[in-house]
Amino acid sequence: MRQEIIGKQFDAERSLYHLQGADITDCVFAGPADGESVLKEARDIRLENCSFSLRYPLWHVEKFRMHDSKMDELTRAAIWYAKDGVITDSDLNGIKAVRECENIQLTDCTVTSEEFGWKSKGIRMADSTLNAQYLFLDSKDVSLERVKMSGKYSFQYMENLTIRDCYLDTKDAFWHSKNVTVYNSVVKGEYLGWFSDGLTLIDCKISGTQPLCYCRNLKLVNCTMEDTDLAFEYSDVEASIFGHVDSIKNPRSGEIVVDSVGEIILGDTVMECTGKVTIR
Numbered sequence: 001m002r003q004e005i006i007g008k009q010f011d012a013e014r015s016l017y018h019l020q021g022a023d024i025t026d027c028v029f030a031g032p033a034d035g036e037s038v039l040k041e042a043r044d045i046r047l048e049n050c051s052f053s054l055r056y057p058l059w060h061v062e063k064f065r066m067h068d069s070k071m072d073e074l075t076r077a078a079i080w081y082a083k084d085g086v087i088t089d090s091d092l093n094g095i096k097a098v099r100e101c102e103n104i105q106l107t108d109c110t111v112t113s114e115e116f117g118w119k120s121k122g123i124r125m126a127d128s129t130l131n132a133q134y135l136f137l138d139s140k141d142v143s144l145e146r147v148k149m150s151g152k153y154s155f156q157y158m159e160n161l162t163i164r165d166c167y168l169d170t171k172d173a174f175w176h177s178k179n180v181t182v183y184n185s186v187v188k189g190e191y192l193g194w195f196s197d198g199l200t201l202i203d204c205k206i207s208g209t210q211p212l213c214y215c216r217n218l219k220l221v222n223c224t225m226e227d228t229d230l231a232f233e234y235s236d237v238e239a240s241i242f243g244h245v246d247s248i249k250n251p252r253s254g255e256i257v258v259d260s261v262g263e264i265i266l267g268d269t270v271m272e273c274t275g276k277v278t279i280r
Contacts, residue, residue, distance in 0.1 A: 011035055011054065020044055029054050058082055066090055071097070073112075079104070092116075098123070117142070135170075136161075155180070171208075174199055193218070212237070218254075232256060234271060251275025 003022040011031025019042045029038050030053035040059045047066040058079045065086045071078050075094035085104045097113035103122040116132040117139055126145040135154035143162045150169040163182040170189040174180055179198040192211040193199050200219040207226040213233040220239035229246040239256040247263040255276045264277050
């Protein structure tokens with residue numbers, strides 16, 4: 001039989017350490033004792049309508065669910081080394097909210113967390129908003145659907161990332177990433193995609209200065225670009241672009257097909273560049 005914990009307050013160090021098979025409802029994790037790691041090493045727990053204001057509450061937790069709950073800005077490094085978690089209709093507001101986790105699903109969440117999602121695997125996020133600097137650094141096997149995100153330096157050193165129907169307001173995104181596919185999304189930001197390998201953008205709207213330089217295996221399919229100058233420098237690229245591009249500079253290889261371009265800049269290169277620009 002599962003244990004039920006209802007309407008209680010916890011603030012002591014490791015107050016529910018290694019809790020197993022429990023439903024925790026309407027509880028508050030805060031108080032003068034200011035204890036850390038209140039649910040560390042818990043297994044098979046369900047959190048409903050709980051609030052957190054203590055550091056490191058869910059470390060090394062496995063098989064957990066959290067619904068309709070809130071972690072405030074004092075809940076530093078809330079979820080680390082966790083596995084097999086589902087988080088729904090919740091707010092995560094502390095710095096470094098998820099790190100070195102595996103198989104975590106977030107749906108209908110609001111996340112404001114610097115350095116969110118680092119060094120994790122199998123993170124799935126849908127129908128949520130996300131504000132973070134250095135989002136998902138060095139993570140693998142991540143998917144985002146219908147997510148509105150803002151923050152600089154996102155998706156760097158990632159591998160196997162899929163993004164669908166999202167709005168990304170970012171800068172220096174996808175640097176050094178591998179095997180990233182973005183579908184039907186708005187991608188705003190400066191210096192997008194530099195040094196990436198296997199970045200594919202399909203039916204996307206791209207804006208910002210100096211995008212998609214130094215890329216390998218870059219593909220754009222039926223995309224549009226706005227306020228994009230000095231694009232594709234030293235990239236291996238196959239691109240089909242509707243509309244106008246402000247300027248294209250020294251693509252290393254491949255072909256860029258575009259309706260119109262303000263300026264094509266060729267020459268004064270540090271490597272051989274054979275890329276073609278074709279006007280429809």
